[in-house]
Amino acid sequence: MNSRQEQLAAFDRLLTIMDELREQCPWDKKQTLESLRHLTIEETYELGDAILDNDLEEISKELGDLLLHIVFYARIGREKQAFDIADVANGICDKLIHRHPHIYGDVDVDNEEDVKANWEAIKLKEGKRSVLEGVPRSLPALVKAGRIQEKVAGAGFDWEKPEQVYQKLEEEMGELQTEVQGGDLNKIEAEFGDVLFSMVNYARFLGVNPENALERTNKKFSRRFQYLEKRAKAAGQNLQEMSLEEMDQYWEEAKQHD
Template sequence: MNTREEKLEAFDRLLTIMDELREQCPWDKKQTMESLRHLTIEETYELGDAILDNNLDEVKGELGDLLLHIIFYAKIGSESNRFDIGDVANGICEKLVNRHPHIYGDISVQNDEEVKQNWEKIKLKEGKNSVLQGVPRSLPALVKANRIQDKVAGVGFDWEEPHQVFEKLQEELGELQEEVNLGNKDEIESEFGDVLFSLINYARFLGVNPENALERTNKKFSKRFQFLEGEAAKKGKSLKDMSLKEMETYWEKAKKMD
């Protein structure tokens, strides 16, 4: 592993390369924060994939890509004398110190839940009008629901026991079925949303990240389906030519290979 001095040298090298690219490379010279935004989002998802695959070499590479983006944004900020990477680093340092009074102050906490509660209270004192103000509007709905629930739980708006959440989920499923029976499309969508929201909340109580859980299932399903396609191709068939019973046989075989 690198020493602290070697780490600082590597960071300084990256800053130097960024300066050179911004000055000399036609592509890097024309980039703006807006043009980089979608690329940053893509890199973040690629990091997420690497984490789910438990591919540490890929994680290292994707972290480098994200670090480059952070350096890039800071470089652009420095060009208008608004901020530079030093301001970025000092800003997060100050935030961490202020939001960890149990480490840098005289506050005592018993567990991580109390840390989260203090965190939300401190953010409100910093000028936020709502604990939900920090939830990005552009988050995917499933991730956003999880963050909303986590945020409000941080100030005590939460169920006490998992069974209460499960009972609420069952209640929402019942309400959904009622609207399905009535055939009211708008209400079906509304109740379906309530079911998903409750299910995500239950995942939180079980200590399960719903985004990770769903993505693992996506990967699992895709792997099994591609196996099914491969087996059909070996027989010179398309899936449309196979009966459901035939497909089920290969599906069960794919499950055993997980």
């Protein structure tokens, strides 16, 4: 592993390269905060894929891509005379120190939940009007549900036991089935949303990240279906002409290769 001096030298090298690209490269010179935004989101998802695959080499590469974006935004901020990379770093350092009084102050905590509760209380003292202000509007709905639940739990609005959450889930499932029988699509959608929200909440109590869990299933399903396609092609069969029973045979084979 690199020493702290080597780490700082590497970061200084990146800042130098960023300055050179911004001043000399036609593409880099044209970029704005807005034009980089969608690329940053894409890079974040690529990092998420690498983490789910537990590919440490790829994680390192994707972190580099994200670090480039951070340095890029800071360079643009400097051009606007609004902020630079030192402001960004010092800002997060100050925030971390302020929001960790159990490390840098005289506050005592017993566990992780105490830390979360203190964190939310401190943010409200900083002027936040709602504990939900920190949840980005553009988050995917599944991720947003989890963040909303974490935020309100930090403020003390939470269930006490996993069993209570599961009972709520069963209750919401029953209400969904009632609306399915009624046939009103708007009401069905509303109840389906309640079921998903309860599922996310139950996952939190189980210590499971619902986004990661669903993506693992997506990958598993895709892997099995592609195996099915491969086996069918090798046998000279067309999926559209195969029966469900024939496809299920390959599907069961695929499960053995997980």
